[in-house]
Amino acid sequence: MDARFIPEPVHLIRFAPELLLTVFATLIMVLDPLTKEGEKHRLGILALVGLLAAAWGAAVAAANPGTAFSDMLLVDGFATFFRYLSILVGVLTLACSFAYLKREQADSGEYYALLLFSIAGQCVMVSANELIMIFIGLEISSIASYVLAGYLRDDKRNNESALKYFLLGSFATAFLLYGIAWIYGITGSTNLAEIQRVLSNRDIAPSVNLIGASAALMFVGFAFKVSAAPFQVWAPDVYQGAPAPVSAFLSAGPKAAAFAIFLRVYITAFEPIADQWQAVLWASALATMIVGNFAALLQSNIKRLLAYSSIAHAGYVLVAVTTHSQIGTAAAMFYLAAYAFMNVGAFAVVTHFARQGERYVNIEDLAGLGQRQPVTAALLSIFLLSFIGVPLTAGFFGKFYIFKAALDANLVWLTVLGLLNSAVAAYYYLRIIVVMYFHEPSESVADLQSPAPGIQAVLWASAAATLILGVFPSWVLDFAGKAALK
Amino acid sequence: MPSTYPEQYFPILLQVLLGVVVAAALVGLSFLVGKRVKNKVKDTPYECGVNPIGSAKERFSVKFYLVAMLFILFDIEAIFLYPWAVVYRDLKLFAFIEMFLFIILILSGFFYIWKKGVLDWQLEDEQTFQQKKQVLK
Numbered sequence: 108m109d110a111r112f113i114p115e116p117v118h119l120i121r122f123a124p125e126l127l128l129t130v131f132a133t134l135i136m137v138l139d140p141l142t143k144e145g146e147k148h149r150l151g152i153l154a155l156v157g158l159l160a161a162a163w164g165a166a167v168a169a170a171n172p173g174t175a176f177s178d179m180l181l182v183d184g185f186a187t188f189f190r191y192l193s194i195l196v197g198v199l200t201l202a203c204s205f206a207y208l209k210r211e212q213a214d215s216g217e218y219y220a221l222l223l224f225s226i227a228g229q230c231v232m233v234s235a236n237e238l239i240m241i242f243i244g245l246e247i248s249s250i251a252s253y254v255l256a257g258y259l260r261d262d263k264r265n266n267e268s269a270l271k272y273f274l275l276g277s278f279a280t281a282f283l284l285y286g287i288a289w290i291y292g293i294t295g296s297t298n299l300a301e302i303q304r305v306l307s308n309r310d311i312a313p314s315v316n317l318i319g320a321s322a323a324l325m326f327v328g329f330a331f332k333v334s335a336a337p338f339q340v341w342a343p344d345v346y347q348g349a350p351a352p353v354s355a356f357l358s359a360g361p362k363a364a365a366f367a368i369f370l371r372v373y374i375t376a377f378e379p380i381a382d383q384w385q386a387v388l389w390a391s392a393l394a395t396m397i398v399g400n401f402a403a404l405l406q407s408n409i410k411r412l413l414a415y416s417s418i419a420h421a422g423y424v425l426v427a428v429t430t431h432s433q434i435g436t437a438a439a440m441f442y443l444a445a446y447a448f449m450n451v452g453a454f455a456v457v458t459h460f461a462r463q464g465e466r467y468v469n470i471e472d473l474a475g476l477g478q479r480q481p482v483t484a485a486l487l488s489i490f491l492l493s494f495i496g497v498p499l500t501a502g503f504f505g506k507f508y509i510f511k512a513a514l515d516a517n518l519v520w521l522t523v524l525g526l527l528n529s530a531v532a533a534y535y536y537l538r539i540i541v542v543m544y545f546h547e548p549s550e551s552v553a554d555l556q557s558p559a560p561g562i563q564a565v566l567w568a569s570a571a572a573t574l575i576l577g578v579f580p581s582w583v584l585d586f587a588g589k590a591a592l593k
Numbered sequence: 594m595p596s597t598y599p600e601q602y603f604p605i606l607l608q609v610l611l612g613v614v615v616a617a618a619l620v621g622l623s624f625l626v627g628k629r630v631k632n633k634v635k636d637t638p639y640e641c642g643v644n645p646i647g648s649a650k651e652r653f654s655v656k657f658y659l660v661a662m663l664f665i666l667f668d669i670e671a672i673f674l675y676p677w678a679v680v681y682r683d684l685k686l687f688a689f690i691e692m693f694l695f696i697i698l699i700l701s702g703f704f705y706i707w708k709k710g711v712l713d714w715q716l717e718d719e720q721t722f723q724q725k726k727q728v729l730k
Contacts, residue, residue: 113684113687133698133701136701136702136705137701137704137705139705140704140705140708140709141708
């Protein structure tokens with residue numbers, strides 16, 4: 108046995124965010140039974156400290172780029188970008204959760220511990236350099252998310268959400284794992300760079316059909332996790348039933364991390380067979396946009412509407428993946444960051460407005476919010492306008508870069524159909540704004556308190572980020588452009 | 594040395610065929626030459642076992658599932674100890690630290706379930722016992 112299995116200290120530094128998150132999550136889990144009822148929010152503050160420590164760890168890791176643990180992890184700009192994004196989504200979710208958990212009288216250490224474990228899994232995913240690590244990270248993240256989706260275990264909607272998410276999710280992961288097994292059988296390696304090397308040499312690769320089949324199997328797993336058509340059916344039910352802050356988390360954090368591994372696997376390992384998978388992704392991107400946008404037109408429940416909108420936005424990002432170019436990857440990264448802010452912001456308004464037991468989750472309930480709470484309504488309008496892609500918001504540049512990348516890659520029809528789709532989307536987002544400002548105030552806004560401090564912080568931070576990315580997109584785009592996979 | 598795919602997988606194909614033939618032969622032979630006896634005892638789930646005492650579609654206490662789950666977790670821990678023991682001599686201190694951390698993680702989970710009362714059957718049993726006595730009266 109030689110010494111190459113013993114990690115060097117620098118490997119542990121590159122693994123710092125995951126280590127810190129795990130330590131804090133375990134600590135919270137152990138402290139939970141020792142904390143009195145009514146003081147559990149202190150564990151939440153500890154979780155916040157853990158997330159900030161993890162962000163610091165990600166910065167330290169980024170200063171020492173390279174591989175770790177026998178090439179199983181790769182800390183590059185791409186991994187660092189998504190690590191920051193996951194941790195940031197975690198911070199925003201946590202800030203929303205304090206008020207929510209207090210209101211539902213469900214404050215407990217498990218919630219915070221599971222959140223940290225899920226983020227640790229996402230950090231493993233995005234910095235994984237080989238398929239087994241991708242799978243392990245995905246499972247760490249998913250299993251914690253399944254539990255979070257059913258967190259209020261006495262609530263029937265939560266139970267439905269968690270059960271559907273768990274059953275369909277584990278089924279999809281099985282497809283991914285089967286695809287990994289095939290790839291290993293064909294190429295003799297799970298390392299992404301090695302797979303790329305074998306696949307680009309068509310003399311070694313035994314059969315193009317076999318490779319295509321395994322890429323398709325892995326596509327099923329990834330498409331499920333990013334809620335791309337035709338594997339999107341779970342998303343509305345899960346986002347509708349899960350606690351509102353958890354829905355915010357699920358549609359921003361795990362989705363971004365899933366896109367990260369999607370991009371990494373397809374842009375590095377499967378790049379040599381791009382001519383085979385591009386058509387599949389083309390069709391999936393188009394179907395995802397159409398299903399998401401047209402189903403969203405019919406929704407009356409705002410969480411369900413945001414779920415379909417989340418599907419549609421996954422479609423736009425898939426357009427960027429379809430280009431399999433560096434500029435496309437950068438556009439996808441920018442879009443995911445922009446989407447995370449506006450989406451968490453919109454769900455924060457839902458968290459605030461739904462009140463105890465999530466009674467008010469219909470769009471009509473928002474009637475009169477513009478008069479009753481002009482600030483909240485204005486901030487929600489910013490997020491909705493950004494969803495549409497109005498200039499001066501992050502959503503505009505997100506869509507602009509994606510469709511520019513698509514045109515550069517000669518995907519003219521996909522661009523045209525995508526733009527038509529965003530026009531359709533404008534209808535259902537504007538409808539919410541119309542209800543808020545121009546409908547007679549309903550009784551649902553009568554007893555509305557002002558938002559809790561945590562939710563207010565999330566609203567202002569997300570709105571500021573949405574506007575800053577809309578005015579100075581280069582701040583994030585330059586980072587993404589440098590970090591994008593070649 | 595077999596080189597092509599069909600050659601490499603030929604033994605596996607043979608094994609699959611053998612499996613099918615053996616299974617089919619066992620079932621088929623007992624179907625063809627076996628005696629047919631039909632009575633009540635023959636139809637019970639375990640012909641030579643304990644007599645059934647009721648429907649299996651009962652509600653079980655969730656504690657059984659918890660114990661089953663925890664058993665798997667701690668069982669896996671024990672399985673990890675075997676390869677660790679094999680390479681311990683080569684990896685020395687590093688292996689010791691790694692296993693130490695691993696066991697700390699497992700123990701923190703153990704501490705959690707203990708404090709949460711998962712292992713505590715006594716209290717609940719007393720209550721259900723009293724309830725059952727009430728129902729029987």
